[in-house]
Amino acid sequence: MSREADYDHVVLEARDIVKTYGGTRALKGVNFEIRRGTVTTLFGENGAGKSTLMKILSGVEQPTSGQIVLDGKPVTFASTNEARDRGISIIHQELSLAPNLSVRDNIFMGREIRGPLGVDYAEETRQTQALLDEMQLPIAPDTLVHDLRVGQQQIVEIARALSVNSRILIMDEPTSALAAAEVEVLFGIIRDLLARGVAIVYISHHLEEALEVTDHAVVLRDGTMTARDERANIDLEWIVRNMVGENFDLGSPPTGYEFGKAILQVRDLTVVDPENPERAIVNRLSLDVRKGEIVFIYGLMGAGRTELLEAIAGKEEVAEGDVLLDGASLAPLSIAERIDAGVGLVPEDRQRDGLVQTFDVGTNLTLASLTRSLSRGMLSRRREKERARDLIQTVTVKTSGPDQLIGALSGGNQQKVVIGKIIATEPRVMLLDEPSRGIDVGAKGEVFRLLADRARDGLAVIYSTSEVGECLSIAHRIIVMRRGRISAEFGPDATKDMIMAASGESVAA
Ligand SMILES: Nc1ncnc2c1ncn2[C@@H]1O[C@H](COP(=O)(O)OP(=O)(O)OP(=O)(O)O)[C@@H](O)[C@H]1O
Ligand SMILES: [Mg+2]
Structure with a gap:
């Protein structure tokens, strides 16, 4: 991304870094x-050691x-x-x-x-406002964090850094919850920082997006550096090949079976x-999903996707209309009952x-x-462990076992646990x-394969995404949401441009 990259000036060097956690060798001499x-971009599968390396460079570990x-x-950071x-x-x-x-x-x-009278809140407020303005985040400095959306929280994290x-600024998945326009703001800020000589390390599983800012990759x-090169010499295929050792494929819509009857009906x-x-936020929206059908919902942030899904799950209050499961209204049921x-x-x-x-x-x-x-009416620890081991396999969580604390898992592996937890409830509508x-590209493919398999057994899937590339995989139907309504519906033969245009997003030239 930098125009006149100062290639000679190494500010920081990590030499032969090893990090072990108990029996896990997270870094093996990097x-x-x-x-x-x-911008140096760090690519790698879930659990490869990216965050661990960055935690070491920033004194966390x-x-x-x-x-x-x-x-x-030589320095050490305690x-x-x-x-x-x-x-x-x-x-x-x-x-x-x-959050509080x-x-x-x-x-x-x-x-x-x-200041002379203790903490200078006025000055802190002024500086916070300036940062929020720079990030183009229209919230007040005294807003409580728990009132913010995930994406807004992420912008505050960035502002704090x-x-x-x-x-040296390390960005570990800074855009995972950001909308396209917010990513553009961040990239503008990155350009300014580079012009001022700041060195940036960038980590992201949005590979195409990451390539936009990369100078070195x-x-x-598995805790070892396997490849590195300058931007001019690499492309998406290079990254994926070096990350997962093979070409990856997000799959195609499962075929060879008939959809069942409409299991989920969203009515007005x-x-x-x-x-x-x-x-x-959701505006008189109707949608039927049949048994075995995989529906992807694409939309910009704020289009109403989260609210739609939460209303179906019972987490969001419904002002009008209804949701039916097998023809019966879900309205009387609590979240747990659903x-x-x-x-x-x-x-x-x-x-x-999660x-x-x-x-x-x-x-x-x-x-x-x-x-x-x-087991015989009692909670069986043994049974629970067995189930946990099965689920770890099913969603391919990289962990030492059911007893490991969740916080010790890499970010992507934590996300797989959330998916496994829902799979464990044996849903009929997911x-x-x-x-x-x-989640890394390889694991994403695994999740898609899992969903496709379950769909063959009759699972109905609604998958919400803001990554347009994901829509062109296992979806039987792609629905685009815009301002609370369905603005378009496509089959698997849609193109990225068609989908983006229907969302109100400008299609890049
Ligand atoms: N506190 C910890 N205790 C035990 N193991 C840990 C701890 N922190 C990380 N690990 C292990 O170290 C390995 C590397 O994890 P790390 O978080 O660096 O991966 P990552 O490359 O950032 O992955 P992701 O893309 O999923 O964020 C993983 O196997 C992880 O389980
Ligand atoms: Mg990580």
Whole structure:
């Protein structure tokens, strides 16, 4: 992305970094360097060690062995504060904001601006406002974080990292919850930072998007660097080949069977904005999904996809209309009763709705389907473990086993646990809200294969996405949502341009 990349100036070098966690060797001797005014992009499968390496460079974790060299001199960082004082900051993959604090307090946490009368809130508010303006995020500095959408939280994370004026900025999946326009804002900011000589490390599973900003690409595989090259010499195929060792394929719509009857019927459904009941977020929307059918819903952020899925799952209040399962209204049923009836939702925000961070992998996987872990009416730990092991296989979670704490899993593997948890409830209708967030290309293909297999057995799938490329895979039908309504419907032969045009997005020249 940088025009006059300063290729000679290495600001930071990691030499032979090893990191072990108990028996897991997350990094097996990685050499890595970062240059001034350039973007180094780190590619790799889920669990390859990308976040671990970045945590070591930013003082979150200490290496088991190896050396960090900053401006030619060996350094050690005992904490993130030490790294930050040396000009290194990180935007974490997992949102790390305190939900009960304001945006301003989150940005200045641990480094409050002090005046003669204590914390200078006015100055903090002013600086926060300036950052929010730069990020084009129209919220007030005193908004509580838990009132923000995931994407907005992610922008606040970015703003917090920008606020310290670092020389090295690490971005671990900064765009996973952002809309296209928000990504453009971020890329504009990245260009400014590069012009000021900042060195950036960028990690993303949106490969095409990442290529747009890449100057150098580095691929990690199983804790080892397997490839590196300059932007001019690489393309998407190079990345995928080096990441997963083969060409990947997101699959095609499963065929060879007839769809069953309409199992899910959405009838004139309206969901209104709780803050402004005049505004319909989902607007008199009707949709039928048949047994065995896979429907993808594409739309920009704010099109109403999340609200539609949450209304079907019972998490969002319905103002008008109805949702029927097997011809019977779901209106009287609670969220839990809908799960029992066979409606499973993989939520957008795994940190808040999907996982209990203090529990282990096994418990998280089986939590939503405990009745299936009963043995003679009693909860059987052994049965629960067995089920957990099966599920780990089914959704291919990279973990040491059911007893591992969920927080020790890589981001993409945590997302697979959320999917496994819903699979475990044996849904008849599966709703997935941007489930590929943080999942690598190989794993995405596995999830798609899994959904296609289940569809053959009669599962109805609604899969919401803002990545247009995903629509051209296993979908029998692609529905485009725009401002709460269905603006177009396509079969599997649609093109990216057709889908994007129907969403209101400008189609790139
Ligand atoms: N605190 C921890 N305790 C034990 N194992 C850990 C811990 N943190 C990471 N690991 C393991 O280290 C390996 C590398 O994980 P890491 O988070 O670096 O992967 P990643 O490349 O960032 O993957 P993703 O694309 O899914 O984010 C994984 O096997 C992970 O389970
Ligand atoms: Mg990671």
